[in-house]
Amino acid sequence: MMTLTVKNINRALPTTYSNFLSIENLRLGLDSVYSLPEELKKLRVKKAVIISDKGIERVGMVQHVLELVESAGVQATTFTEIEGEPTFTLLKRAIGFMKEVESKVIIGIGGGSALDVAKATAALADKEYIAPYLSGEETISSRSIKCILLPTTSGTGSEVTMNAIFGDEEQEIKRGIVSKYLLPDLAIIDPYLTRSCPPRVTAASGVDAFTHAIESYVSVNATPLTKMYAEKAMKLFSSNITKAVHNGQNIESRIGMSWVSVLAGVSLANAGVGAVHALAYPLGGKYHIEHGIANALLLPFVFEKVGRTCTEEMAEVAMYLELGDYTTRPHDALKAVVHYLYDLLTTLELPTSLAELGIKEDDLPVLAEQASQIDRLLVNTPYQLNEKSILEIYRKAFQGVLKGGETLC
Ligand SMILES: NC(=O)c1ccc[n+]([C@@H]2O[C@H](COP(=O)([O-])OP(=O)(O)OC[C@H]3O[C@@H](n4cnc5c(N)ncnc54)[C@H](O)[C@@H]3O)[C@@H](O)[C@H]2O)c1
Incomplete structure (x- = not known):
C-alpha cells in the first residue's frame, strides 16, 4: 500500500486564497x-x-x-x-x-x-x-x-x-x-x-461541461475547493454522458448531466479554463463552429501537449474516469486520458477533425495567431503555449485521428 507523506499531500496546495464566488439560489x-x-x-x-x-x-x-x-x-x-x-x-x-x-x-x-x-x-x-x-x-x-x-x-x-x-x-x-x-x-x-435536447447538442454541450471540469482542474488557479467540484463533475460525466446522448429520455442520465453542468460551471467560474477554450474561440469567431463541438475536438490534441506538465493530475483524472489506477506510473495516465478524449468523439458521433468541419488548412496560421493572443485563458494553463505550439496543435487537429488506431502520444 502506498503511504502519502505530509509533504506530498501539501505539494499542490495554493499559498494564497482568493474569493470563492457562487450563485446564491x-x-x-x-x-x-x-x-x-x-x-x-x-x-x-x-x-x-x-x-x-x-x-x-x-x-x-x-x-x-x-x-x-x-x-x-x-x-x-x-x-x-x-x-x-x-x-x-x-x-x-x-x-x-x-x-x-x-x-x-x-x-x-x-x-x-x-x-x-x-x-x-x-x-x-x-x-x-x-x-x-x-x-x-x-x-x-x-x-x-x-x-x-x-x-x-x-x-x-x-x-x-x-x-x-x-x-x-x-x-x-x-x-x-x-x-x-x-x-x-x-x-x-x-x-x-x-430531455428534448437533440443528441448532437447533448454531446457537444456535455463535452463542453467536461472541458470546464478538466481545464479548471489543471488550471494554475485551481484550489482544493474548485478541484472538489471538478472531480465530482468528471465522475458524473463518465457515468452519464453516453446514456444521455444515445437515450435522451433516460432521466437518470439527464439528472446526472445537469449536475455535471453546475459542478463544472462553479469550478470554471473560480479557477478559470485554459488553452482548449483559447483555441476554440477563433473557430467560433471565424467559422461559427459551435462552442461545444470546437472544445470537444480540440480536447485530446491540446491535452496531448498540456497534460505533459501535469502528469499527477492526469493520473487522478484517469481514476475519476475509471480508466485504471496509474498512481505508480502517472506518465502512462496521459496516454489513457488522451485516448479516452479522442474515443469520445466517435462514441458520441462528433466530428473528428478540423478538416471535417470545413476549416481551410491555409487559415491555420491566422487562427493560431488569434488564439495566441487570448492571454486571459492561456495563462491559466500549466503548459505555456505560444503561437508555434498552438499551430502544431491545430495542424494535428486538422488531420484528426489516424485510421487504424495509431497512438496520439
Ligand atoms: N456563459 C458561460 O459561462 C458559457 C460557457 C460555455 C459556453 N457558453 C456559450 O454558450 C453557447 C452554447 O450553448 P449550448 O451549447 O448550450 O447550445 P445553444 O444554446 O447554442 O443551443 C444549441 C441548439 O440546441 C437547441 N436546444 C437547446 N436545448 C434544447 C432542448 N432542450 N430541446 C431542443 N432543442 C434544444 C437550441 O435551440 C439551439 O438550436 C455558446 O455561445 C458558448 O460560447 C457560455
Missing part, C-alpha cells in the same frame, strides 16, 4: 420549473421578459414558460430572435427590446446561447452607455434587473458562471464579458427540460 430537481410562478410572486413585478431562441420556441418550451409566468398574474413578453450562438449585435437588439418593455425581470430559458443573452441583457439594460462594457474597458458593477435562468442543455454552466460569451463580428472572434453581476438571482434547473 439554485434549485435542481424534476418539475422544478413549476416553482417559477411562486418565485415571480415574491418579486412583486407586473411585467417579465422571456429571452430564448428559435429552437426552444419550436419545441414549445417558450409557450410553456409564458403560461407559467401569466399564471402568476405577470404580463409576459418574449424575445426569441436568437438563432445560433449570439453576437454583440444580437445582444444590443435584446437590450433595446428590454429598454422598450421596461420590465424589471428577465427569465432566460435555453442553452448557453439564450442564457448568455438573458444575463447580459439583465446586467446592461439599466445602463445608459453599454459600449465600454462590451469592449471590456469597464466592468459591470451593478444590476437592478432581476434575472432567473432555466437551462435546457447540460451544459455550458452559464446558469452558475460570471461569464457571457458573444461573437465579435468585426474581429471575427468570440469574446467574454465577465462580472459577478452576471450570476443570476436564481437558477431553476429542471432536468426534464433537457
Whole structure:
C-alpha cells in the first residue's frame, strides 16, 4: 500500500486564497420549473421578459414558460430572435427590446446561447452607455434587473458562471464579458427540460461541461475547493454522458448531466479554463463552429501537449474516469486520458477533425495567431503555449485521428 507523506499531500496546495464566488439560489430537481410562478410572486413585478431562441420556441418550451409566468398574474413578453450562438449585435437588439418593455425581470430559458443573452441583457439594460462594457474597458458593477435562468442543455454552466460569451463580428472572434453581476438571482434547473435536447447538442454541450471540469482542474488557479467540484463533475460525466446522448429520455442520465453542468460551471467560474477554450474561440469567431463541438475536438490534441506538465493530475483524472489506477506510473495516465478524449468523439458521433468541419488548412496560421493572443485563458494553463505550439496543435487537429488506431502520444 502506498503511504502519502505530509509533504506530498501539501505539494499542490495554493499559498494564497482568493474569493470563492457562487450563485446564491439554485434549485435542481424534476418539475422544478413549476416553482417559477411562486418565485415571480415574491418579486412583486407586473411585467417579465422571456429571452430564448428559435429552437426552444419550436419545441414549445417558450409557450410553456409564458403560461407559467401569466399564471402568476405577470404580463409576459418574449424575445426569441436568437438563432445560433449570439453576437454583440444580437445582444444590443435584446437590450433595446428590454429598454422598450421596461420590465424589471428577465427569465432566460435555453442553452448557453439564450442564457448568455438573458444575463447580459439583465446586467446592461439599466445602463445608459453599454459600449465600454462590451469592449471590456469597464466592468459591470451593478444590476437592478432581476434575472432567473432555466437551462435546457447540460451544459455550458452559464446558469452558475460570471461569464457571457458573444461573437465579435468585426474581429471575427468570440469574446467574454465577465462580472459577478452576471450570476443570476436564481437558477431553476429542471432536468426534464433537457430531455428534448437533440443528441448532437447533448454531446457537444456535455463535452463542453467536461472541458470546464478538466481545464479548471489543471488550471494554475485551481484550489482544493474548485478541484472538489471538478472531480465530482468528471465522475458524473463518465457515468452519464453516453446514456444521455444515445437515450435522451433516460432521466437518470439527464439528472446526472445537469449536475455535471453546475459542478463544472462553479469550478470554471473560480479557477478559470485554459488553452482548449483559447483555441476554440477563433473557430467560433471565424467559422461559427459551435462552442461545444470546437472544445470537444480540440480536447485530446491540446491535452496531448498540456497534460505533459501535469502528469499527477492526469493520473487522478484517469481514476475519476475509471480508466485504471496509474498512481505508480502517472506518465502512462496521459496516454489513457488522451485516448479516452479522442474515443469520445466517435462514441458520441462528433466530428473528428478540423478538416471535417470545413476549416481551410491555409487559415491555420491566422487562427493560431488569434488564439495566441487570448492571454486571459492561456495563462491559466500549466503548459505555456505560444503561437508555434498552438499551430502544431491545430495542424494535428486538422488531420484528426489516424485510421487504424495509431497512438496520439
Ligand atoms: N456563459 C458561460 O459561462 C458559457 C460557457 C460555455 C459556453 N457558453 C456559450 O454558450 C453557447 C452554447 O450553448 P449550448 O451549447 O448550450 O447550445 P445553444 O444554446 O447554442 O443551443 C444549441 C441548439 O440546441 C437547441 N436546444 C437547446 N436545448 C434544447 C432542448 N432542450 N430541446 C431542443 N432543442 C434544444 C437550441 O435551440 C439551439 O438550436 C455558446 O455561445 C458558448 O460560447 C457560455
